[in-house]
Amino acid sequence: MFNPLIAALRLAGFLVVTLAMLPIYFSYAIGGRKAQVRVSAGYFRWVARVMGFRIRVWGQPLTAGPALLVANHVSYFDIVVLNSLLPAFFVAKSEVAGWPGLGFLARIAHTVFVDRKRGATGRERDRLRQRLREGDLLILFPEGTSNDGNGVLPFKSAFFAVAERPAEESGPAVPVQPVSVAYTRLDGLPMQRAFRPFYAWYGDMTLTDHLFAAAGLGNPTIDIIFHRPVSIEEFKDRKALANHCRDTVHHGVSLALAGRLPADGGLPPRSARPRTDSVRPNGG
Numbered sequence: 001m002f003n004p005l006i007a008a009l010r011l012a013g014f015l016v017v018t019l020a021m022l023p024i025y026f027s028y029a030i031g032g033r034k035a036q037v038r039v040s041a042g043y044f045r046w047v048a049r050v051m052g053f054r055i056r057v058w059g060q061p062l063t064a065g066p067a068l069l070v071a072n073h074v075s076y077f078d079i080v081v082l083n084s085l086l087p088a089f090f091v092a093k094s095e096v097a098g099w100p101g102l103g104f105l106a107r108i109a110h111t112v113f114v115d116r117k118r119g120a121t122g123r124e125r126d127r128l129r130q131r132l133r134e135g136d137l138l139i140l141f142p143e144g145t146s147n148d149g150n151g152v153l154p155f156k157s158a159f160f161a162v163a164e165r166p167a168e169e170s171g172p173a174v175p176v177q178p179v180s181v182a183y184t185r186l187d188g189l190p191m192q193r194a195f196r197p198f199y200a201w202y203g204d205m206t207l208t209d210h211l212f213a214a215a216g217l218g219n220p221t222i223d224i225i226f227h228r229p230v231s232i233e234e235f236k237d238r239k240a241l242a243n244h245c246r247d248t249v250h251h252g253v254s255l256a257l258a259g260r261l262p263a264d265g266g267l268p269p270r271s272a273r274p275r276t277d278s279v280r281p282n283g284g
Contacts, residue, residue, distance in 0.1 A: 001217060001218060002213065002216045002217055003216045004212075004216055005216075006215070006216045007212050007213070007215040007216025008216075010050055010051055010052065010215040010216070011211070011212065011215055013050040014047060014050050014051070017043065017046045017047060017050055018043075018047075018105075021039070021042075021043040021046070022108075024039055025039045025040065025043070025108065033089070033110040034087075034135075036108075036109075036110065037087045037088070037089060037109070037110065038087045040083060040087070040109050041083055041084060041085075041086065041087045044079075044080050044081075044083040044084040045084040047080050047084070048080055048081060048084045051077075051080070051214075051215065052218070052219035052220070053077075053080070053081060053084075053219070053220060053221075053222060054185070054219060054220065054221040054222070055081055055084065055085070055221075055222050055224060056221060056222070056223050056224070057085065057224050057225075057226070057265070058223065058224070058225040058226065058252075058261055058262065058265055058266065058267060058268075059225055059226035059227060059228075059265075059266070059267045060226055061085060061086055061177070061179075061226040062137065062175060062177050062226075062229060063086060063087070063137070064135070064137060065132060065135045065136045065137035065138070066132040066133065066134075066135055066136065066137075066174055066175075067132075067137050067138070067174060067175045067176075067177065067229070068132070068138050068140060068162065068163055068174055068175070068176045068177070069082075069086075069088065069137070069138065069139045069140070069176075069177045069178075069179050070139075070140050070141075070142050070155070070159075070160075070176060070177070070178055070179065070245050070249070071139065071140075071141060071178075071179035071180070071181050071249065072141070072143060072147075072152045072153075072179075072180065072181055072249050072250075072253060073141035073143050073145065073146045073147070073181075074146055074147065074149040074181055074183060074199065074200045074201075075146055075149075075199055075200050075201035075202070075210075076102060076201055076207075077183075077199055077201075077214070077222075078141075078181050081181065081222050081224065082139055082179070082181070082224070083109075085224065086137060086139070087137065088136075088137040088138065088139045089109070089110055089111060089112060089131070089136050089137065089138055089139070090106070090109070090111045090112070090138075090139050090140075091111070091112045091114060091128065091138055091139065091140045091141075092106060092111050092112070092113055092114070093113070093114060094113045094114060094115045096111070096113065097111075097113050102207070112127065112128060112131055112138065114127070114128070125161045125162050128162040129162055132162065132174055138162075139179075140159055140162075142155040142156055142159040142160065142242065142245070142246075143155060143156070144156050144159075145202070146200065146201055146202045147200065147202055148196060148197050148200045148202055149182075149183050149196040149197065149199060149200035150193055150196055150257070151250070151253070152246060152249055152250040152253055154246060155242040155243070155245055155246040155249075156242070157238050157239040157241075157242040157243075159242070160176070160232070160238040160241050160242050160245075161238060162174070163176050163231070163232045163238065163241065164232055164238060165232075172231070173231035173232050173233045174231065174232075175229040175230075175231055176229060176230055176231060176232070176241065176245065177226060177227065177228075177229040177230075178227040178230075178244075178245040178248040178249045178252075179224065179225065179226055179227065179249065180223075180224070180225040180227070180248075180249045180250075180251075180252030180253045180256060181222065181223075181224060181253070182222070182223045182225075182252070182253045182256035182257055183196055183199045183200070183220055183221075183222055184221050184222070184223050184256050184257060184259070185220065185221035186217070186218045186219070186220055186221070187218040187219050188219075188221075190259060191220065191221075195217075198210075198213055198214050198217050199214055199220055223256040223261060225252040225256065225261070225267070225268065227248050227249070227252060227267060228267065230244065230245075251268060252268055255268050
């Protein structure tokens with residue numbers, strides 16, 4: 001099933017698209033990062049085509065900030081897929097900035113790099129809040145790492161501190177939209193559990209070997225479910241918000257992997273409302 005020629009052609013196409021888009025991207029620098037992020041979305045749509053991705057969407061995404069999207073994390077391909085759909089900025093661990101190739105692309109895409117060491121939480125929270133105040137649409141992976149694509153890890157509640165409104169600020173709370181990402185089919189057929197790690201990147205996998213293997217494997221289908229947005233005001237605390245988002249994302253991933261998503265492109269039933277045991281008694 002692996003075809004090294006297809007892998008080489010796809011990676012060459014990725015390089016051509018990247019080099020062709022860079023001058024266009026930098027020409028939009030005068031318009032600021034909001035203008036550049038729209039160019040980035042177009043760039044990632046081309047990358048998705050070159051890589052043979054078939055992307056299916058359920059639900060309605062938030063398309064403008066300030067807003068926070070929280071998704072499960074399978075691999076660096078998630079960034080290509082989500083950015084091809086949305087003019088959004090990613091939140092990534094600071095180590096990503098130093099990765100060859102990907103680090104450069106992340107930096108020019110105005111990714112928010114955060115230091116996850118203890119003692120840096122408050123500073124990084126304030127940086128993210130500032131980006132939200134400026135109207136950015138941010139995408140966060142609250143698992144804190146990637147996994148094998150067959151499930152969803154617990155969401156770290158500390159990541160949801162950015163959704164809390166400081167006491168000195170007024171106005172509505174930041175919308176938080178759970179997003180499920182599932183790699184479900186390969187060349188039109190259900191993707192078996194054994195094939196999913198070819199697209200998931202985790203553990204001690206090396207980037208170059210993984211990318212080459214995935215590029216030559218086939219045409220994957222990725223299902224993206226944009227669930228009902230919520231806000232922290234609907235929950236008793238940020239841990240309850242994190243648990244709700246994780247449960248919602250996990251439910252969507254489970255349905256997608258089982259091939260049980262609604263045929264009409266609507267939301268799975270449990271995406272409609274927060275869990276009642278997480279909601280504040282007065283609703284606010």
